[in-house]
Amino acid sequence: MRTPEALLLIVLAGGLLLACCSRGQAAEGDDAWIGKIRRDHPRLFFNADTWPAVKERALTVCQDHLAKVKEHADGPVAKGEWSIIERPAPRPGSALEVRDYGNQLMSAAFVYLIEKDPAHLARIKDMLQASLDYYHACYAQNQSVNWYAWTRMGWLSAYDWVWNDLTADERREMGASFLKHVDEVLHKPNIQRRNLGGYTTGYYGGDNLEWFTGVVFHREGFDDTKALEFLKGGYDHYQKVLAHRAQMAGDDGGAASPTVGYSFNDYPHAEWEFLYCWQSAIGEDISARWPYIAMLPNYMLWNILPGLLEFGYGDTPHKDNRLARWWPYTHMSQIMHFYGQSHPDLAGTAAYVRGKFPTYYHSVIWSVYPFLMTDLEKAPLPQDPGKLPQARYFENMGQVFMRSGDGDSDTYALFACGGITGQHRHYDALHFTLYRQGFLALDTGTREGNTDNLQNYFAQTVAHNCILIKMPGEPPSPYWNGPVYGQAGGQNKQVGSKIIAFETSPEFSYVAGDATPVYNPEKCSLMIRQFVFMPPDHFVVFDRATSTKAEYAKTWLLHHANEPVLEGQTWRSDQGEGRLFCRTLLPEEAVLEKVGGPGKEFLADGVNYSITAGPAEPIRTGGYQIGKLDYKEVPELMGRWRMEVRPGKPRTEDIFLHLIQVGDQKLERMSEAKAVTAPGRAEVTFVAGERTVTLSFATTGDVSGHIRIAKGEQVLMDRDLTTEVMGQVGLAAVE
Numbered sequence: 001m002r003t004p005e006a007l008l009l010i011v012l013a014g015g016l017l018l019a020c021c022s023r024g025q026a027a028e029g030d031d032a033w034i035g036k037i038r039r040d041h042p043r044l045f046f047n048a049d050t051w052p053a054v055k056e057r058a059l060t061v062c063q064d065h066l067a068k069v070k071e072h073a074d075g076p077v078a079k080g081e082w083s084i085i086e087r088p089a090p091r092p093g094s095a096l097e098v099r100d101y102g103n104q105l106m107s108a109a110f111v112y113l114i115e116k117d118p119a120h121l122a123r124i125k126d127m128l129q130a131s132l133d134y135y136h137a138c139y140a141q142n143q144s145v146n147w148y149a150w151t152r153m154g155w156l157s158a159y160d161w162v163w164n165d166l167t168a169d170e171r172r173e174m175g176a177s178f179l180k181h182v183d184e185v186l187h188k189p190n191i192q193r194r195n196l197g198g199y200t201t202g203y204y205g206g207d208n209l210e211w212f213t214g215v216v217f218h219r220e221g222f223d224d225t226k227a228l229e230f231l232k233g234g235y236d237h238y239q240k241v242l243a244h245r246a247q248m249a250g251d252d253g254g255a256a257s258p259t260v261g262y263s264f265n266d267y268p269h270a271e272w273e274f275l276y277c278w279q280s281a282i283g284e285d286i287s288a289r290w291p292y293i294a295m296l297p298n299y300m301l302w303n304i305l306p307g308l309l310e311f312g313y314g315d316t317p318h319k320d321n322r323l324a325r326w327w328p329y330t331h332m333s334q335i336m337h338f339y340g341q342s343h344p345d346l347a348g349t350a351a352y353v354r355g356k357f358p359t360y361y362h363s364v365i366w367s368v369y370p371f372l373m374t375d376l377e378k379a380p381l382p383q384d385p386g387k388l389p390q391a392r393y394f395e396n397m398g399q400v401f402m403r404s405g406d407g408d409s410d411t412y413a414l415f416a417c418g419g420i421t422g423q424h425r426h427y428d429a430l431h432f433t434l435y436r437q438g439f440l441a442l443d444t445g446t447r448e449g450n451t452d453n454l455q456n457y458f459a460q461t462v463a464h465n466c467i468l469i470k471m472p473g474e475p476p477s478p479y480w481n482g483p484v485y486g487q488a489g490g491q492n493k494q495v496g497s498k499i500i501a502f503e504t505s506p507e508f509s510y511v512a513g514d515a516t517p518v519y520n521p522e523k524c525s526l527m528i529r530q531f532v533f534m535p536p537d538h539f540v541v542f543d544r545a546t547s548t549k550a551e552y553a554k555t556w557l558l559h560h561a562n563e564p565v566l567e568g569q570t571w572r573s574d575q576g577e578g579r580l581f582c583r584t585l586l587p588e589e590a591v592l593e594k595v596g597g598p599g600k601e602f603l604a605d606g607v608n609y610s611i612t613a614g615p616a617e618p619i620r621t622g623g624y625q626i627g628k629l630d631y632k633e634v635p636e637l638m639g640r641w642r643m644e645v646r647p648g649k650p651r652t653e654d655i656f657l658h659l660i661q662v663g664d665q666k667l668e669r670m671s672e673a674k675a676v677t678a679p680g681r682a683e684v685t686f687v688a689g690e691r692t693v694t695l696s697f698a699t700t701g702d703v704s705g706h707i708r709i710a711k712g713e714q715v716l717m718d719r720d721l722t723t724e725v726m727g728q729v730g731l732a733a734v735e
Contacts, residue, residue, distance in 0.1 A: 043216065050279075055113070069111060077097075077099065081099060084623070087134070088133050098133045100146065101155075103367075110367070112161075125170065128159060143623070150365060194206065202269075214228065253297070253730075268296070269366065303323075309435070317448040318635065319638075320637060330361055333370075335347060337373040385733050389732055390508075392732065402509045409664070410536065411533075414433045417514075427464075429497035430466050432539075439636075441560070454481040455479035466491075468553075471552050474520055474522075482616035482618040486607065493517065500725070503722040508709075509535075512531070522548060530542040530697055542655070542656070549652065556645040557644060561639065563594070579665045583670060585657040586656060586677070596641030615627075691711050706719070
């Protein structure tokens with residue numbers, strides 16, 4: 001359990017964000033920091049002053065990792081490359097194939113600094129030259145080197161680290177050549193598969209090279225004008241990256257995307273690279289200026305499902321919804337290293353989250369990281385965050401998480417609405433995912449294989465638990481993988497919806513979302529969802545949907561892994577060890593239809609977008625090395641079936657009222673429920689364990705509701721649902 005003092009630290013950390021952002025932005029016009037850059041080398045990630053501690057760590061605490069890095073440095077070249085090009089012949093006197101050796105160079109140069117083996121130095125020089133030849137050959141053939149800048153960061157690190165053992169001519173020749181390459185990365189037109197995503201993305205593409213290249217070559221006389229241009233441009237871009245991510249995190253914690261496959265893996269590298277480089281080149285630890293970084297564990301806590309699974313939100317492959325094991329352990333270690341002294345409470349939470357993941361440091365990509373964490377062992381011990389609230393709203397991420405507890409048999413829910421970024425987000429406002437010993441209400445489709453499923457089904461509203469309004473002739477909603485061939489009735493904006501009410505308590509949690517702004521106004525004038533969780537296993541979903549014309553058909557969707565069993569207005573579906581029951585209570589004349597099964601899993605606007613049809617046309621013609629998927633059966637978590645609920649009569653104003661109950665597969669039938677309507681009101685009464693719950697919702701006018709909970713003759717609660725958004729800051733642990 002956290003103390004009030006500990007919670008206050010978290011609140012203060014969140015409150016510092018705006019001040020820190022302002023400080024970072026103000027620094028953009030202040031070039032005083034440039035004069036502080038060291039004149040000696042190395043200056044990238046460590047320097048002559050910090051090297052003894054880094055070396056000592058490598059030889060002691062991290063000796064097992066050092067052995068793996070040495071094995072990587074001395075081992076064979078990794079197979080596979082991003083671009084297939086016509087390679088130049090090896091340089092005279094070299095037998096080394098021209099290709100990208102960047103990752104291996106980082107490992108080899110680090111090992112060389114420890115062992116100082118002349119044979120290793122000769123090989124490093126050979127790899128530096130061969131890699132440069134490959135980089136230039138790629139751009140001469142209008143091909144990018146890689147989607148990521150990481151291999152070239154490995155090249156730059158190795159060059160900087162062995163600087164003192166290169167001749168002046170070698171330094172100048174290779175340095176001028178790399179400067180030219182970075183200039184082409186940033187400015188040469190018509191490069192296929194170039195990643196210059198900008199500050200709102202992961203910032204791991206070629207544009208990330210700008211700052212680090214400027215740091216290494218500043219005042220070295222190779223091309224000082226170009227080096228200074230890179231230095232200032234890269235700095236300005238990094239200020240935008242950090243300020244944007246601080247804005248995304250707010251006072252809750254978060255990341256640059258609500259898709260955790262990105263935010264828990266590739267995205268945080270940008271922060272570590274900058275913090276280490278600033279410290280090594282300029283001599284200052286500026287991590288405390290950006291406390292939002294240390295709030296990431298809070299967001300992670302709510303995304304982690306039993307068995308290290310995730311909800312599968314956004315651009316997630318949905319093969320198994322397993323959280324990647326590569327980087328979370330490292331990222332939490334970085335937070336412990338950087339924030340152990342300045343924000344010990346947050347560092348302790350990072351240690352707690354780290355303990356959920358297997359111990360793992362990558363020995364091929366960014367192999368130097370563990371050696372740089374010289375303050376890791378000084379960080380506080382893991383701190384259990386204590387009892388968390390039943391629900392948590394991450395406003396800038398546009399997600400509300402709900403749970404009955406944190407055990408393997410508890411119920412977990414994600415409700416999507418609001419948020420300020422469309423980064424890897426779908427057309428999915430008001431969607432919800434439910435997990436109880438299995439994925440029972442799914443986010444469906446897949447990005448795996450880059451098939452037309454990605455942009456035509458997976459990213460579209462039809463793949464989510466939302467409501468469609470079909471307007472003939474409506475333009476498709478575009479997505480990044482290629483052309484979208486039809487509009488199945490979904491949303492046409494990824495950002496613009498809004499949470500208009502939220503509250504949580506031990507008795508229930510409630511959220512109301514307005515998705516009207518993300519539907520085409522020519523077809524939709526109102527789209528409201530009110531979502532109530534009665535722990536541990538009941539959900540009430542109430543929707544108000546108004547179309548501009550009665551003939552624009554509305555369809556309420558609920559997606560499942562396996563075929564639903566339908567009986568009257570009630571159905572059930574199983575996945576894993578879990579079971580879901582759902583009952584349509586309104587509209588009274590609702591028409592229910594099962595859609596799915598082999599060849600119909602991914603129907604959108606009458607077309608089934610198969611996942612085995614091969615990559616989309618832009619992927620094929622763009623030279624991406626992505627082959628056809630070979631699945632005899634669609635994986636369950638990509639979704640195989642859905643239930644569609646439609647009003648029995650065409651009208652402009654419709655309401656949908658559903659009761660959902662989840663449990664294990666011993667659950668044989670769902671709770672009894674009764675719905676009644678009256679002018680301006682819809683009401684449902686159902687039994688939840690020993691409680692009788694009555695929920696009523698306004699069907700016209702302002703969004704409102706009322707809840708009554710009774711246990712026998714005892715009334716436990718009888719009040720209106722909130723019309724405001726409950727405030728939460730930091731971990732919001734319950735005392």
